[in-house]
Amino acid sequence: xxxxxxxxxxxxxxxxxxxxxxxxxxxxxxxxxxxxxxxxxxxxxxxxxxxxxxxxxxxxxxxxxxxxxxxx
Numbered sequence: 001x002x003x004x005x006x007x008x009x010x011x012x013x014x015x016x017x018x019x020x021x022x023x024x025x026x027x028x029x030x031x032x033x034x035x036x037x038x039x040x041x042x043x044x045x046x047x048x049x050x051x052x053x054x055x056x057x058x059x060x061x062x063x064x065x066x067x068x069x070x071x072x
Contacts, residue, residue, distance in 0.1 A: 008046065008048035008049055022035075043070060044070075049070055050069070050070055051067050051068060051069050051070055052067070052068045052070065053065060053066070053067050053068075054066045054067075054068070
């Protein structure tokens with residue numbers, strides 16, 4: 001692996017576990033401030049994350065993509 005490819009790669013099983021954990025937190029109605037604190041800690045502690053990309057579609061179906069630097 002070259003040094004340019006030193007990015008975070010999550011295996012599907014790990015991603016699925018993270019998603020199921022998030023779903024369980026919503027089901028148990030965990031306070032949003034606690035969830036936010038937990039996820040911000042993960043983002044700041046994980047050194048391989050450089051930015052966060054958000055994709056969504058508007059009401060007309062157009063796809064939008066926003067990139068945020070990790071420090072933002």
